[in-house]
Amino acid sequence: MGSGPAWKRRMAAPCSRAAAHGAVINCRSATKELSGIRIKSFPRSARILRSADFRTVYDHGTRVSGPLFAAFCKAREGDGAGVRIGLTVPKALGGAVVRNRIKRRFRAAFRLHRAEWNFDWDFVFNPRKAAILAPFADLERALAEVIRKCPH
Numbered sequence: 001m002g003s004g005p006a007w008k009r010r011m012a013a014p015c016s017r018a019a020a021h022g023a024v025i026n027c028r029s030a031t032k033e034l035s036g037i038r039i040k041s042f043p044r045s046a047r048i049l050r051s052a053d054f055r056t057v058y059d060h061g062t063r064v065s066g067p068l069f070a071a072f073c074k075a076r077e078g079d080g081a082g083v084r085i086g087l088t089v090p091k092a093l094g095g096a097v098v099r100n101r102i103k104r105r106f107r108a109a110f111r112l113h114r115a116e117w118n119f120d121w122d123f124v125f126n127p128r129k130a131a132i133l134a135p136f137a138d139l140e141r142a143l144a145e146v147i148r149k150c151p152h
């Protein structure tokens with residue numbers, strides 16, 4: 001007689017991060033890349049959350065493309081809220097872990113430079129596959145380049 005159902009033997013196998021085939025586990029996360037850097041706050045007023053606001057930026061904004069993402073930017077009426085960011089990460093880029101990592105890295109790069117931009121604009125970023133493994137410095141540089149290219 002056996003010692004139990006076969007599923008117990010499979011469950012007893014050691015789990016490891018390397019077992020996730022195709023997962024982006026080996027790249028450094030946003031928290032590891034930014035260790036030691038003080039990140040400023042990211043208030044709710046700095047985010048685009050409503051689908052109507054996303055739609056407005058897509059329909060009436062200017063498209064700026066880069067190797068890591070496509071961005072849409074649109075000036076807002078002077079409400080004093082400053083620069084706002086919205087992220088749309090398609091499922092084609094990977095599972096939830098990968099998509100959340102991309103969003104975390106974009107938000108971190110945005111937070112680091114948000115105080116430098118003193119204008120009322122909305123930005124929506126659509127990351128590309130290259131953004132998954134891009135070094136954080138390249139992501140910061142590309143983000144600043146898009147902000148500079150948008151007509152102020």
